Amino acid sequence: MIKALKNYGLWILLILSHFTWAQEGEKEKLKLIELQAEVSHNTAVMHQLDSAIYLSENERYVEADERFIYVMRNLRSIPSDLTFYFGKNSFYLKKYRQSIDWLNKYIQLKGTTGQYSEQAVEWLRKSEVELLKERVTESAQAKEILSRDFTIDCGPAGKVVCPVCMGKTVIIKKNYFGESYKTCPYCSKHGYLSCTDYNKLVKGELKPSGD
Numbered sequence: 196m197i198k199a200l201k202n203y204g205l206w207i208l209l210i211l212s213h214f215t216w217a218q219e220g221e222k223e224k225l226k227l228i229e230l231q232a233e234v235s236h237n238t239a240v241m242h243q244l245d246s247a248i249y250l251s252e253n254e255r256y257v258e259a260d261e262r263f264i265y266v267m268r269n270l271r272s273i274p275s276d277l278t279f280y281f282g283k284n285s286f287y288l289k290k291y292r293q294s295i296d297w298l299n300k301y302i303q304l305k306g307t308t309g310q311y312s313e314q315a316v317e318w319l320r321k322s323e324v325e326l327l328k329e330r331v332t333e334s335a336q337a338k339e340i341l342s343r344d345f346t347i348d349c350g351p352a353g354k355v356v357c358p359v360c361m362g363k364t365v366i367i368k369k370n371y372f373g374e375s376y377k378t379c380p381y382c383s384k385h386g387y388l389s390c391t392d393y394n395k396l397v398k399g400e401l402k403p404s405g406d
Contacts, residue, residue, distance in 0.1 A: 349390035
């Protein structure tokens with residue numbers, strides 16, 4: 196009887212072991228299927244990236260932009276080369292702020308050793324120049340619209356966040372070697388402007404400290 200029970204127990208143990216192995220086998224199969232699906236997905240997305248680069252190099256910038264965005268939305272990890280090409284393509288679309296952000300990202304990732312580091316610095320310089328031109332134009336247009344007799348109401352607080360430093364009291368500029376910091380010459384280290392100074396600023400009449 197005891198021997199029969201031992202044999203029965205061993206038989207049960209073998210069945211349970213076989214069941215466990217079967218379960219583990221199914222888990223491994225599911226993992227393999229998921230991995231294959233992920234590889235297939237990533238391969239398809241990378242084909243879209245190649246297509247985006249091709250379109251950009253053939254001056255089809257709007258189509259390239261759409262595909263770059265698709266790639267960014269469908270990859271968990273963004274390839275460093277994409278940051279360069281997207282930044283460069285953004286320049287041609289006159290999205291200079293966007294171009295600067297993505298080219299800076301490439302420089303931060305690759306430094307001076309990246310395949311496109313020198314080009315990234317050059318396109319970054321071009322974008323900064325064009326962005327500055329835009330700001331000058333916008334400032335001139337604002338000055339034309341806002342006559343000297345026109346005053347903006349700043350609300351009950353009587354002050355506004357400094358639009359030059361965005362309230363940070365310092366102006367941060369990214370360059371090839373990192374970041375440089377400069378105290379904002381308009382808000383006197385407060386991060387905001389009085390309503391009077393704000394109206395002078397938008398009219399181009401507020402002089403920076405030190406001038």
